[in-house]
Amino acid sequence: PIILGIESSCDDTSAAVIQGSTILSNVIASQKVHQKYGGVVPELASRAHQQNIVPVIQTAISEAKIRQKDLDAIAYTIGPGLLGSLLVGSSFAKSLAIALDVPLIEVNHMQAHIFAHFIKDANDEAPEFPFLCLTVSGGHTQVVLLKSYTDLEVIGETRDDAAGEAFDKIGKIMGLKYPAGPEIDRLAKEGNPNAFKFTKPKVDGYDYSFSGLKTGVMNFLNQQQQKNPNFIQENLNDLCASVQHTITDMCLEKLYLAAEDLGIKSLALAGGVSANSELRHKLNLKTEEGYKVFIPKFEYTTDNAAMIAIVGKIKYENEQFGELTSKSQARFKL
Numbered sequence: 001p002i003i004l005g006i007e008s009s010c011d012d013t014s015a016a017v018i019q020g021s022t023i024l025s026n027v028i029a030s031q032k033v034h035q036k037y038g039g040v041v042p043e044l045a046s047r048a049h050q051q052n053i054v055p056v057i058q059t060a061i062s063e064a065k066i067r068q069k070d071l072d073a074i075a076y077t078i079g080p081g082l083l084g085s086l087l088v089g090s091s092f093a094k095s096l097a098i099a100l101d102v103p104l105i106e107v108n109h110m111q112a113h114i115f116a117h118f119i120k121d122a123n124d125e126a127p128e129f130p131f132l133c134l135t136v137s138g139g140h141t142q143v144v145l146l147k148s149y150t151d152l153e154v155i156g157e158t159r160d161d162a163a164g165e166a167f168d169k170i171g172k173i174m175g176l177k178y179p180a181g182p183e184i185d186r187l188a189k190e191g192n193p194n195a196f197k198f199t200k201p202k203v204d205g206y207d208y209s210f211s212g213l214k215t216g217v218m219n220f221l222n223q224q225q226q227k228n229p230n231f232i233q234e235n236l237n238d239l240c241a242s243v244q245h246t247i248t249d250m251c252l253e254k255l256y257l258a259a260e261d262l263g264i265k266s267l268a269l270a271g272g273v274s275a276n277s278e279l280r281h282k283l284n285l286k287t288e289e290g291y292k293v294f295i296p297k298f299e300y301t302t303d304n305a306a307m308i309a310i311v312g313k314i315k316y317e318n319e320q321f322g323e324l325t326s327k328s329q330a331r332f333k334l
């Protein structure tokens with residue numbers, strides 16, 4: 001089938017066309033308006049989605065070199081995400097499905113982050129079931145056990161902030177623009193990861209907590225800035241390297257613990273933070289211990305519609321279609 005995927009859950013408007021498991025186009029309009037606010041402003045996000053959605057979808061269709069009437073189904077993000085943003089994508093998806101008289105497919109955004117692995121060329125080979133996926137993004141940090149396309153279980157997750165949120169909030173304290181994650185990654189390359197030690201909060205099982213780390217870093221920086229007002233500027237690379245080192249270790253510790261407990265040898269990474277070079281590097285080292293490691297290409301880590309389209313393709317084959325009356329859901333469990 002040829003399927004159009006539409007993603008609008010947060011601050012990226014994206015549309016992609018997939019044929020089988022091959023991506024024909026994947027167009028992303030990232031909203032710049034949020035940078036100066038240090039985080040996504042929901043009202044501005046939905047307005048920008050309204051401006052972007054038509055040109056983004058038109059571009060996706062023309063880049064795919066297909067005609068609108070070639071589409072067999074429309075897949076869209078039903079949740080989780082910002083309600084106003086989700087509604088722009090869902091309204092458009094529904095109208096187009098009616099106009100073309102094709103089925104609608106409802107896609108869970110977090111499932112899509114993981115299923116990006118099944119896009120042809122997303123990695124050297126797709127993960128085989130069962131595998132564990134560490135999904136680390138702007139709003140989620142989860143260890144997910146996948147036994148099949150339909151058997152997904154969240155076995156651990158954050159009790160407060162997500163890993164991406166920790167990057168972004170700590171970056172904001174250090175004066176970096178939103179989203180700070182990629183900037184910290186870049187600055188960390190010139191820094192010493194052991195320059196500063198930050199306490200890692202202890203959490204039972206496979207769950208996470210990042211808000212304590214954020215507070216710890218903030219208190220440390222406040223103390224240092226009182227002695228030396230230029231502390232952050234003078235130590236920016238070391239600070240970024242140390243923060244990144246701590247967050248990536250925290251992310252991986254729980255994944256490895258779960259892998260040992262469950263005896264699972266295939267480990268995957270998904271979500272925006274999986275673009276992080278240190279996280280990718282550290283996980284890759286696990287291959288030396290006999291693990292199989294799956295890390296998607298950069299373009300499929302942060303929000304994109306290709307990942308929505310691949311879930312659309314899998315659900316289409318299983319005839320799992322949506323309804324015109326379904327409501328977008330800000331909170332939506334896997």
Ligand code: ATP
Nearest residue numbers: 137138139140164179181182185272273275276303
């Ligand atoms: P969710 O998927 O949970 O709804 P989201 O869609 O907003 O949240 P993504 O687009 O998947 O999140 O990821 C965005 C997050 O990834 C941001 O927090 C950003 O800082 C982080 N990020 C992107 N690149 C990097 C990087 N190289 N290093 C660290 N963090 C990164």
Ligand code: FE
Nearest residue numbers: 137138302303
């Ligand atoms: Fe996302």
